[in-house]
Amino acid sequence: QNNYKVTVCGAAGGIGQPLSLLLKQNPLVTDLSLYDIVHTPGVAADLSHIDTKSKTTGFIGADQLGDSLKGSDVVVIPAGVPRKPGMTRDDLFNVNAGIIKDISNSIAKNCPKALVAIITNPVNTCVPIAAEILKKAGVYDPKRLFGVSTLDVVRARAFIGHALGVDPQSVQIPVIGGHSGVTILPVLSQSQPLFKGDQATIEKLTVRIQEAGTEVVKAKAGAGSATLSMAYAGARFAGSLLKGLNGEKNVVECSYVQSKITEATFFSTPLVLGKSGVEENLGLPKLNDYEKKLLEAAIPELKKNIQKGIDFANA
Ligand code: APR
Secondary structure: OOOEEEEEEOOOOOOHHHHHHHHHOOOOEEEEEEEEOOOHHHHHHHHHOOOOOOEEEEEEOHHHHHHHHOOOOEEEEOOOOOOOOOOOHHHHHHHHHHHHHHHHHHHHHHOOOOEEEEOOOOHHHHHHHHHHHHHHOOOOOHHHEEEOOHHHHHHHHHHHHHHHOOOHHHOEOOEEEOOOHHHEEEOHHHOEOOOOOOHHHHHHHHHHHHOHHHHHHHHHOOOOOOOHHHHHHHHHHHHHHHHHHOOOOOEEEEEEEEOOOOOOOEEEEEEEEEOOEEEEEOOOOOOOHHHHHHHHHHHHHHHHHHHHHHHHHHO
């Protein structure tokens, strides 16, 4: 087909703008739809002067949400309130949960077959909310709903690549679980090239990957959370969804999806992406004893995060 409509919900934000810029450069996108409650006409006018083939249209305000989504093949959602210093991702919960609920209801009406990728935090909880809302509307397909945990993989590749003195782009590493603190499980024992070191070194890198979002929040000192790296990761993930839709084979990304792999009903593992979204869940990579302990710590936290989303959606 080679010809797709992508909608960014929250396109005027710190993540949304660079994400839209990167998507504007993706040759598989023909129709780039930018939705936000502010500024999208300007962002769209600006991007529309870039000499790539996609048509860029801005939609502003809740009244235009439906039109922005209509017929979308892929919807990427960074809409929400970002973290400020001292805030955890969960503090954002009430505002962001409401936004996800509204957008999910509109997706159900306007593009029920779209592949939906959620960036809005807390991702661990926002994805189950969207699932419940889509379920209530009778259009939920677990193969088509994703939490974007690509930034955890991107960070792990950057940290390992620079530590080993190799090109980060050549590093392969599964990062599984969820997208917050202890739920993030970088499987360093399976990294290629292998990240070797004593246990203290392994633990230090593991914790750095788990807490990398906080590293950025602190460094930005009040100006928000990760935006540019998140936009890069979001564009890479959306690009992989589009490649899968377009029939490319062996497109693999780790993403947070409904899953029977562990006791947590949503869990990130490597997935093969294809025409209908998740083509195959590749399951848990081999874990060493330390990683098994991390998994044991992640599961109860994830289950809590998931239940919170289910309760919110059904309240
Ligand atoms: N519908 C659409 N867009 C909305 C809505 C809504 N109901 N409410 C807010 N937005 C928009 C804002 O207008 C803003 O343009 O979402 C955008 C958010 O941008 P920023 O405030 O700059 O936040 P950002 O750093 O991009 O983070 C957004 O992604 O990673 C997560 O934790 C982060 O949840 C946060 C989200």
